[in-house]
Amino acid sequence: xxxxxxxxRHEVTEMGQEVTLRCKPISGHNxxxxxxxxxMRGLELxxxxxxxxxxxxxxxxxxxxxxxxxxxxxxxxKIQPSEPRDSAVYxxxxxxxxxxxxxxxxxxxxxxLVL
Amino acid sequence: xQEVTQIPAALSVPEGENLVLNxxxxxxxxxxxxxxxxxxxxxxxxxxxxxxxxxxQTSGRLNASLxxxxxxxxxxIAASQPGDSATYLCxxxxxxxxxxxxxxxxxxxxx
Numbered sequence: 496x497x498x499x500x501x502x503x504r505h506e507v508t509e510m511g512q513e514v515t516l517r518c519k520p521i522s523g524h525n526x527x528x529x530x531x532x533x534x535m536r537g538l539e540l541x542x543x544x545x546x547x548x549x550x551x552x553x554x555x556x557x558x559x560x561x562x563x564x565x566x567x568x569x570x571x572x573k574i575q576p577s578e579p580r581d582s583a584v585y586x587x588x589x590x591x592x593x594x595x596x597x598x599x600x601x602x603x604x605x606x607x608l609v610l
Numbered sequence: 611x612q613e614v615t616q617i618p619a620a621l622s623v624p625e626g627e628n629l630v631l632n633x634x635x636x637x638x639x640x641x642x643x644x645x646x647x648x649x650x651x652x653x654x655x656x657x658x659x660x661x662x663x664x665x666x667q668t669s670g671r672l673n674a675s676l677x678x679x680x681x682x683x684x685x686x687i688a689a690s691q692p693g694d695s696a697t698y699l700c701x702x703x704x705x706x707x708x709x710x711x712x713x714x715x716x717x718x719x720x721x
Contacts, residue, residue, distance in 0.1 A: 537711060587614070599656065606651075
């Protein structure tokens with residue numbers, strides 16, 4: 496398996512623009528996680544899906560952030576409008592069991608810079 | 611509320627030395643504890659997962675221990691190599707789906 500795939504790997508955009516991050520989990524994994532990593536706050540869980548259903552989005556910073564998982568092999572994280580404080584590395588991870596009970600497999604991340 | 615601490619934040623040692631990385635947590639009611647490695651500009655790679663009923667796990671030169679009663683875990687790296695240079699993070703899994711993350715220890719192995 497190719498592992499968790501994320502695109503784009505790097506994104507530079509201007510404040511106010513819409514940003515869409517994409518993730519393809521490992522085939523057969525039914526849990527998907529979106530994380531954000533910054534120097535100041537470390538790793539933060541944004542949202543968690545199980546069997547394509549959002550289970551907990553309490554980590555989503557505000558209404559400007561939204562995530563979808565239309566099928567088992569694809570998820571998106573959208574920021575609209577983007578702000579400079581959204582600059583971070585965004586990771587997608589997947590696992591076979593309920594997250595936290597089994598190893599999570601991480602993608603390479605999307606490095607986002609909002610100017 | 612579970613809190614996970616990793617000390618030191620950074621560590622530099624000569625190649626060949628054995629070393630220990632530390633992770634402490636405040637709530638002993640954990641499901642498991644995991645150690646991850648993160649290379650610069652890359653994602654996280656799982657190294658070892660210790661279930662709450664286990665005391666340790668080993669993989670190659672790595673050995674992770676877990677002492678729930680004292681709220682501590684250690685990651686032991688034997689015969690360190692420059693390729694071991696990375697940031698090491700520990701994460702605690704509770705009864706729900708979430709992992710609670712430490713801030714990581716940045717390890718540099720000097721040739």
